[in-house]
Amino acid sequence: MLSIRRSAGAFVAVAIGVTLVAAATLLLASGRPRVPDRLAYAAVVVQSPDAGAPADSFAPTRPWSAARTAELTGRLADVPGVTAAVPDRTFYAQALVDGRPPATDARREDAHQGHGWSSSRLGGLRLTAGEPPRQAGEVVVDRALGLRPGGPVTLLTAAGPEPYTVTGLVDAPGVWVADGVAAALAPGVRAIGLLVAPSTDAEEVAETVRGVVGGDGRVLTGDARGAVEPRGDARTRWIGRQVLTAMAALAGFVTVFVVASTFAFTVAQRRRELGLLRAVGATPRQVRRLVHAEALVVGATAGVAGLLAGAAIAPGLGRLLVDVGFEPATFQVRYEPWPLAVSFLAGPAIALLAVWAASRRAARVSPLEALREAAADQRPVGRLRVATGVLLVAAGAALSLGTATSDDARSGATFALYAVMALVAGATVLAPAVVGPVVRLLRSPVRRPGGAIGMLVRAGALTATRRTASIAAPVLLTVAFAVLVSGMVRTTTAAYAAGRADNVNAGWVVVPDRAPGLSDQAVAATGGTALLPTTVFRSDPGTPPENRPLTALGVDPAGFAAANRALTVVAGTLNDLRGDDTVVVPASANRQPTQPYALVFADGESVSLRVVAVVTDDSIRGDLLLPRSVVRAHDPSALTSAVYLRDRIEPPLGARIVDVSVWAAEADRAEDRLVWLFTLLLIGVSAGYGAVAVANTLLMAAAGRVADLRLIRLAGALRRQVIWLVTAESALVVLIGALLGGAVAFVGLLSIRAGLAEQVGVPVDLVVPWSVVGGVVGLCLLLAVLASALSAWRSLSSRTGRRA
Amino acid sequence: MTTQTVTLTGLRAVYGRGARRVTALDGVTTSFASGTFTAVMGPSGSGKSTLLHCAAGLDRPAEGTVTIDGRRLDDLGENELTRLRRDRIGFVFQAFNLVSTLTAAQNVELPLRLAGRRPPARDVTAALDAVGLADRAGHRPSELSGGEQQRVAVARALVTRPAVVFADEPTGALDSAASRQVLRLLRGLVDDHRQTVVMVTHDPTAAAYADRVLLLADGRVVDELTGAITAAVVAARIAERETVPAESVGEASC
């Protein structure tokens, strides 16, 4: 009873969907933390205590102080089976080549990290040339930089550029200095690596080590040592996970949709046949089972095809993700069993979900429909359909409102994804009800190309509302998604930039160039107002979690107050932010001036500070204000993120100067770029899909229209006219879909704009990237026109099918 | 003693609403006795097909009742009705009778398979042979002529040995030799197996195979012929009723 030709469309759609799901889940399963090469030889790694932060904040762990490190290292070295215990000291350091930081892989966090030479043992590093560093001023660098042992090199650290001598070369990114230098630059330690005697079992050693460390750290072995990977890598992988999850979810959702409309369409086309089955004795249940069985066969075979294709493209897609920055450079594809199992089930599951509505319709076909013409489908919408559609649209509107009012970009994006899904589903469900009025609206433009054609086009679209709707649905889906998501991302970016520029009272901003931050020397050279961010840890007595990480900004109070328009002091005065024990807290910290406030700094030292002022929460882009000197004293590797200036100056080494609007626009550029790429990826997935679905439906519809077309041709139309008729018809349908989709999305965008304006406090312009929208509509139009012209041409020239 | 296999009481059938409302049947009361052959005749649009659909339980009338084998159809749910149809009724449509993806033989065995039975191959061959298509068993509908398709449909209606066979112009697309074959077959069902046959036709010659002729006009039974029925008698009776006889009788159905 299965017809290959009839099921080809659904097959292709399911196969593509499963391909994407398979590739995405494979990559998801592959994305696991990797033990840094630097620590590869340390069978046991002791990590400093976890910061009590949510997993997606990527805060570093709370470091041990210098004294505690020395004590721990000594005790760990005495554990039986441990041959050496080496603290892993990591700080900011970058070798300058030709007076600038080298344009090496800027995304590799370890390319601008320095370490003490003793920790090279933990990674089994060998010198490829020269000697290890023995005293201050000596350094071992990456061979890839092209420097020679004995030659001079300028090393950029948080203090500024300093002259060093290259004593040796290794085959790894980063720089290695003498242990004494490393201890000064990185007084706080976050990991101690243990080398274990060859004959001993790492797990046994780890057990003993746990007894030594107690609650002051985590003891890791095997793959668990991945927890000490660079925070940047963890963050990149987290972003990748969001991208892949969204891709898998979207692909699955869109597939169900496209396949559902394909099945609905096949059922509509087969009404006569189904009626005949009913007439000769098939019960509604049997008809339903028949449709289910067909879907299951299509789903299972397409699922296997998609699974194989997905497994095949996964490595390439993985490399692409690394290239664009959605996965860390250390990412590798691994073929785990569970994604394969999930994808294997995805095909039948998608097909069964998709066929649900269609099978209900099929079961309701009455025996007498065998006698009726298939195309005239006069009852466009049932009450259940309208109710479902209205509910979905309402849910979509509510979710859009959620997007607009959420103050967190991540949850906003999630809301947006769900909003679009709901709106699209609702609009598609309602489409048959809306098609009639819209076609009537579009009447005039179509009337022009010769009365007969216009009449036929309109009549065709109107009588077969459901056919029209199932062609328009994928376009609607794609366009709505493209407009809403791209518009939302662009509008949000612009809104935040406007808000940022509005808050800063400065003409120019000095920002780092090819470096993670600005050194003290660079800051001093500009003479402007600088922010020196660092991570500190706070344990509020009685309120978990312990070691909550906070972003503290080291500032000079007068300059900060002058440059920050959003600053509102609630209590105390900012001018008291002096000395080595003062802090300014936001109102939400619930502290009053003169109360004590204890913090653990990046060097692991616990210090009791005094609150001198309280500011409103939105005054600062951080959690605390500290005197700049305090931050520097406790965090030798802290880097300045930006310096605000009245007037333009010549930028110092490793820096650029930009005007404030440019700065505002690019302040989150790296993030914005990722978000935009993510957006384009999602739009690409759905657009490619929509276009395939349109072509697919049109090709299927063509099969049912051969007779019509021949009749029109016999009635005296030229072949050219018939092809024009078919093309105009599909163009019209694509236009209907684009219009509906655009309208739905625009409503969402308006609410988002309102929410944003409220949030950033300045008027927000609606930014819609028309090129993206145009591209999406163009793609659908192109494929639609091609598919319909091609099939019309083919059916008019074929001489075989006499039962046409 | 004759029992009434199918009884129709006060049937009314209405299509459409408002201005497009059409009364296809307007109070039809009649019955078809077991072991009889009835021909239903009348001008195009007079409600013949509608009558057959209602009697076979394919459609539900607006008013009135249909009783088959003593069971009132309006008491039955969709599933029971389907089962009754599958077991007791054979139907040959005016057009579009076959599932296009199945071969002739598969089309013939379809009702039995739907009932969960597996028909012996020889029954299927016999049924096809009876309509002269034994050699076309493996062909799909697209490879059969219109008349051949019609005959496959007749074979399918016979294979379940139903109590009643309803046939809507089964000979409409056949030449006279093939027509005779089908009509003899239907006659044989009545004579040899005491099955009941109700057939719509426009052809007085076909009607001559029947024991009884019902004449329909505007949804009402307007005349009934029994006894010795010949083509000439039927044609004469129709001519009597028609105001413009030549046109109506000669016109093929829609």
Ligand SMILES: Nc1ncnc2c1ncn2[C@@H]1O[C@H](COP(=O)(O)OP(=O)(O)OP(=O)(O)O)[C@@H](O)[C@H]1O
């Ligand atoms: N589905 C329908 N919707 C609306 N009107 C219908 C429908 N089916 C039949 N009719 C109308 O009901 C009336 C009776 O139709 P029916 O098919 O029973 O006629 P018939 O006697 O079988 O004609 P023919 O000899 O042409 O087959 C006609 O006027 C027809 O137009």
Ligand SMILES: [Mg+2]
């Ligand atoms: Mg008829």
